Amino acid sequence: MPRSTRRRPALTHPATEDIDLFDVLHALSDPTRMTIVSVLRAEAERPCGTFPVDVAPSTLSHHFKVLRESGLIIQREEANRRISALRTVDLEHRFPGLLDSVLAAYVRGVEERAVTA
């Protein structure tokens, strides 16, 4: 059995039509997960360990699982890396305008904190 098959369970993702609004809102209600989403909004895709977040690997792994199972991101294995991408098209199809307005509110908050810091 190849080592990669033994080490990692298959990654599951909800179908576009099964993406649930409450799961998405819950996934976005955490600062670490929102940071990941906002980084992926600006980039096509990115390996899991390279996000500008300061949490333990097991915590980060949990956050990626929440994001993947909510339908916000898609992940694939590539060699020893797990690559993440935002499901922008699926999300826009399912909830038009939602992600943009949430991210705009987030960016606005980040800018406010920068001004008052």
Place this chain on the structure above:
Amino acid sequence: MPRSTRRRPALTHPATEDIDLFDVLHALSDPTRMTIVSVLRAEAERPCGTFPVDVAPSTLSHHFKVLRESGLIIQREEANRRISALRTVDLEHRFPGLLDSVLAAYVRGVEERAVTA
């Protein structure tokens, strides 16, 4: 001491500038709380016990607390009733367009379920 003062603690609400995006998203990530918000979107205000939700009174009380502390609703006492209203202007000032896009996504989901039911 009047009975009403003894029975109920003062209701606290965050200032508009202290409304936190993650608290708002968390508050909206629950179907019962979303139902309350969507009803209040259509009405000026409403007494707590009159919402079309099927949960125990203690659970409902918790949901109203989460909504109030997140800044989504304002509550006031009137005789023996607690009246709730959506903080539409405050929310629009804080996160322009956010509530509309979340509620639009919610209504869309409700309509989809009605079609497939």
